[in-house]
Amino acid sequence: MEASILITQGLNGLQLGILLFLLASGLTLTFGIMDLVNLSHASFYMLGAFFCAAVTLWSDSFVIGLIVGVVATALVALLLETSLIRRLYALEHMDQLLATFGLILCFDTLVHLVWGPAGIVMPLPAWLNGQIRFLDVVFPVYRLMIILSGLLVAASLYVLVTHTRTGMLIRAGASNRTMVGALGVDIKMLFSGVFVLGSVLAGLAGMLIAPITEASIGMGNDIIITAFVVVIIGGIGSIKGAFVAALLIGIIDTIGRTWLDGLFALFMSSDAAETAAPALSAMLIYLLMAILLVLRPQGLFPPKLR
């Protein structure tokens, strides 16, 4: 009995971790390579969810929704990068924070204009809407699919970053972007590419979560802060760090929600414990980051400099 709960919660934590990784990998790349603090990453998470949900409802196919969603997110990202984002790279972090905060406001309102104030509820296709039973562990198929596709993306990112020429440029950019430019690499193209890639990954995370939560305005605005925590803990610019930190945080968060209330119920009313536990597990993440920032400000897996 206990073991099956442990496995189910472990899988839930893994699923949250995977979503965080999809968000954080793009964030850590734009942060590490372009030195850009990009709050508007949250908007691509939301845009992905809305594109996918709208197209899925229209075409009645989740797969078409995903494909159109990815293409549309990429186009918006490319447009934004070439028109505005590239002007921000040279600014101070605080200015970037404010400008991209402004972008969040714009995107939230644009989505409001196009799709109305209510979100889009998106039904799961029948072939994903089952449950898998293994011994006495029951787990929804769709959540399992999120985990698998996330791992697949992580693996392809790993191959891209460590075994291709583009990946080499990305790593070089994270270590020393001036030198990459000096060696004659088209920095503008590289930056655009990285931004689009990161935004698509964020959009993908939104698309994957949309059938569970629904696509809603401002859905990314809380999780983006958690994604920043992941980036900082993992080490700015490190995909590997983002992966480890995302899973760590996903599991800490889930465990906190599941077991802290049992622990608290020992010395407070169970109602109070039920509200205190999620909040405290949320605090736990920030506590972890604060401790890490003092002891090891460069994060767990910082990219090697120079």
Add this chain to the structure above:
Amino acid sequence: METLRRLTSLLVLILLAVVPVAGYLSGSVFWIDVATRLVILAIAAVSLNLLLGVAGLASFGHAAFIGLGAYAVGVPVYHETYGGFEWIASYNGWFHLALALGVSAIFALVTGAISLRTRGVHFIMITMAFSQMVYYALVSLEEYGGDDGLSVDLRSEIHGLDLDDPLILYFVCFASLVVILFLMSRISASRFGNVLTAARCNEERLASLGIGAYRYRLVAYILSGTVCGYAGFLMANYTTFISPSMLEWSRSGELMFMVILGGSAYLFGPVLGAIVFILLEFYLSRLTVYWHLPFGIMLIAAVLFLNGGLSGFLAGRRRGGSGASKPGRSQAGAVSDE
């Protein structure tokens, strides 16, 4: 052009003193309502600017202090009304004030001592982290309404000052702003302020003179946090409502925006920023439900084109060709009178 900026500051202060009061006396509570909120946020923005403008420390968690100050009013009132925790239960305004300042100062001391060990973007993130911790802690306090917050049944009782009277409340807030502006101008012109400015411009050089920046920054952090906690104390008395949403991360972002919009290099900049922020918010939201769109665009435009903020603009400072590159970006001079 420098005189133009000073004249504007003076004129704005006079307008702030006269317009809401005149409106109130002619029977409309509307302007005094807007102005009270404006002045309280201006106090918070001015406090943030001691870090942002003078010390060059980008705190992204200042809303936490507003929240702490506000809960220091709400919690004692709640217990005095509904019982429990006798030692904290009180309607006494001086007690609320002492609690607000004390809690903010202690919180600033602890978090500042830790945060100031980090630099740059890490400082932004760690201050945000501490603010989020307070946010989630307050969300988990079911007794005080958790997520939904709590209405404050009675305003702080201060003998001789009836804060239920909008005029008196506004007078208290406005006078506080003027006093705090004066204190901040003294602080940034003092040796202490000079050390902060020097540390912002060149920390190594300062260290070679035998001055460690850490202690000065910590004191500035505590000062700034305490003043911001005071703004929270006023805020709770203004809204008579406290909730964790007062310290969401976007609130800290808005405070930052006020400072940048008004111009962090000038003492009066944050006040201008708060005024423009509140008026924009007010007029745009009356114009259309989609007001966040023009608001967001203005935010982006302000960051891109208004280097030095509104007061920098008034002082004749325009953005130079590549004046915004990261390493050598001059921080547009010291705060206050240069």
